[in-house]
Amino acid sequence: MKVWLKFSTKIINETIIADTIRKFDFDFNIMKADISPKGGKMLVEIKGPEENMAIQYLKETCVDVSIAKDVVIKDDSKCIDCGACVSLCPSNAISVMNDKTVVLDNNKCLFCTFCITVCPTKCIHPIL
Numbered sequence: 001m002k003v004w005l006k007f008s009t010k011i012i013n014e015t016i017i018a019d020t021i022r023k024f025d026f027d028f029n030i031m032k033a034d035i036s037p038k039g040g041k042m043l044v045e046i047k048g049p050e051e052n053m054a055i056q057y058l059k060e061t062c063v064d065v066s067i068a069k070d071v072v073i074k075d076d077s078k079c080i081d082c083g084a085c086v087s088l089c090p091s092n093a094i095s096v097m098n099d100k101t102v103v104l105d106n107n108k109c110l111f112c113t114f115c116i117t118v119c120p121t122k123c124i125h126p127i128l
C-alpha cells in the first residue's frame with residue numbers, strides 16, 4: 001500500500017525508517033521525499049507480510065501515517081484524450097479504453113510525474 005509519512009522536527013534525526021526496515025519483513029520503496037531540518041514528509045510504498053505491523057510501529061514512533069489512496073488525479077473534464085501521457089507512463093497506469101478515452105489507475109501509479117509534465121491541458125495533478 002502507498003502511505004504518506006510525516007515527520008515532525010522532534011523525530012527528524014532519529015533512525016525510525018531504518019529501525020522499521022530491520023524489525024519487520026516488508027519491502028519499502030520511497031516514491032517522493034521532502035525532508036529538511038524543519039520536518040518533512042515521504043510518499044512510500046510498503047508491501048510485504050508484515051506491512052501492517054510496520055505501519056503500526058511507525059505510528060507508535062510518532063510518525064504521522066496516512067494511507068495514500070490516490071497519488072495523482074486526472075480532471076476528466078479537461079482531458080482531451082490525446083494519449084500523450086499513455087506511452088510515457090512507466091507502469092501502464094494510464095491506458096486507452098475501447099471508446100478511445102484515457103483512464104488512469106492509481107493502484108499502478110509510481111508517482112514519477114511524467115504524465116503531469118507532458119499533459120498539454122495540465123489536467124493531471126499530484127495529491128499532496
Ligand code: SF4
Nearest residue numbers: 089109110112113115
Ligand atoms: S505519475 Fe507516472 S506512473 Fe503515475 S500515472 Fe503518471 S506517468 Fe504513470
Ligand code: SF4
Nearest residue numbers: 079080082083085119
Ligand atoms: S496527456 Fe493529458 S489530455 Fe492527453 S490523454 Fe493524457 S491526461 Fe488527457
